[in-house]
Amino acid sequence: MTSRNEAAPAPRRGLAEKRQAITRAARTVFGRDGYSRASIDAIAAEAGVSTRTIYNHFAGKELLFRTVVQESAGEVSDAQLDVIERHLAKVTDLETDLVTLGLDWVAALTTFADHFALVRQINAEAAHLPKDLLDAWQATGPRRAMIELGIRFGELADQGLMDAPDPARAAQHFVLLVGSEVTQRSYWGAHPLAPSETEEIVTAGVQAFLRAYAARPAR
Template structure:
C-alpha cells in the first residue's frame, strides 16, 4: 500500500529532502544547542526550543521523535564539528615536527582555541558534566564517539609516529596523549569553566608552556 510521506519526510523529485525542510531542521538543531547549553537537558523544553527556532512544536516533532533524540542529535553533530576542527589542528600543527618544544607549544595553544570558537558546544559540555547521571546514556556515548574518543585516538596515533621518529619516548602513546592534554589544556579548560570566562592570552600561554615543559621532562628521549 502506498503511504503518503509525513511533513518531515517530504522529498523533491530527486529523492532529496526539500530545502525548506533542511533549513528548518538546521534552525531546530541550532536553537536546541542554545537552549540545552543554557538550560541543561532536564530543564530544557520543546516549547522553549520551538520559540528559539521560530517554529511550532509540531514542526519539531515532525523532525525528531522527542527531546531525547533531539538532544542526542545535537550533541553528536556538535561534537563532530568540534572534533573535525581538532583533527585539523593535529594535522596542521603536528604534521611535521622540526622543534619539538616549540611545535608542541604551538599545538597546545591551538588545541585550546575551540573553547571560545565553539562557545555553544562547550556550553553543552558544561551541562553534560553537571547532569551526566540524568542524561540518556545513548547521548553520552554519541558525544564521546563523535568527539573526544575519536580525537584522542588520532592524537595517540600521531604521538606513536613521533615516538617512532625518535621525538618522544612513549611506550604507551595513548597514555602520553592523555598526559599531554591534562598538563597543557585541562587547567585552561577548568579555570575558564569550559570557555565561559576565557583566560587572557598571557595566562593561557603560561599554563601551556609550563605544561609542555613538564610533559617533555617525562617523555622527551634522553638523546635525539
C-alpha cells in the same frame, strides 16, 4: 499576484534549512538550560518554527538532544583533527610545535563556545543522562580526537622525536597538562582567561610533558 507596493512573501524554508535552524536553536537552549529544564516550546521559539515542525523532524526531546550532542561534538573533533594535522604532520621544533598545538587545542573553548556550554550542562546532569548517550558523545568527539593524537605521538616516537611506549596514554597526559588548568579556571570557557595566562599555562604544560616524553639521548 503581488502588486508593486506589496512586499513579496518570504520564501518558505526547505526541510534541511529548518532542521538546521532547529538543531542550532536546540544547542543554544540545551546549553543555556540543560536537558531537564529545556522545553520543546523554548527551542521552537528560538528556532522560529512551530513545535509541530520540530516533531516532524525529531520524535521527541531526547532524540533532538542526542542529535545535537553528537553533531556538535563531531564539529569540534573535526576542528581538533585539523589542529593535530597542521601542527604534527611535519614537526620542525617539537617544543614549539607542541605549544602551538596546545594553544589551538584550548582555543576551542571559545571558538566553539556554544558547544562547551552544552558540555557544561552534560557534566552537570551526567548522573541523570543515559550512559549510551554519554558514550556516543565521547566516541564522536573527545575520544575520536584523542585516538588521533595518540597515533601521531606514536609516529613521532617511531621517528625518534619522543620516548612514548604508550602513545595513547601520552596523548591523555598531554591534554591534561596543557588543557585541564585552562578548562577548570575558565569554567569550561564560560569565563575565558587572558591570552597571556593561557600561553603561560600551555607552555608550562608542554615543558612538563617533554620532561616525561622527550626522546632520550642515545647511549
